Amino acid sequence: MPYGENAKDSKPLLHNNNSAMKPINVKEKFSKFSKQWHPHQIATVDTMQVILAKIQGEFVWHSHDNEDELFFVQKGTLEMHFRDRVEIVKEGEIIVVPKGVEHCPKSQGDEEVHVLLFEQLKTKHTGDVQHEKTQTEYPKI
């Protein structure tokens, strides 16, 4: 079909993601919530989402059978515990947890750590593990 034909059937360039096409200040978004271990969504990218979490102490051992999970440390130092080792992830660093690998994020020391995660929209917070920390709804901020 020639370009421009049937234009009325083409999809508009607008979509329902309010945050799209505007700069997002991550630090400012972190200031909008204080609840720990409760991810907040700041953007979507196709089937992926960008979420923020404040963590302190130890999370829950879990894995995601079919999805990788990326963690970016915005503030503080994250300990990513694996069954065979611990990786220290410092401010400004990223770590990717491959699908199927058990992991347990933990803050180093007593400080609150600010983490940005990039993962599939369908990724469950604690995989198949049910825990009091498990969240199913991530507020959009």
Ligand code: NI
């Ligand atoms: Ni995980």
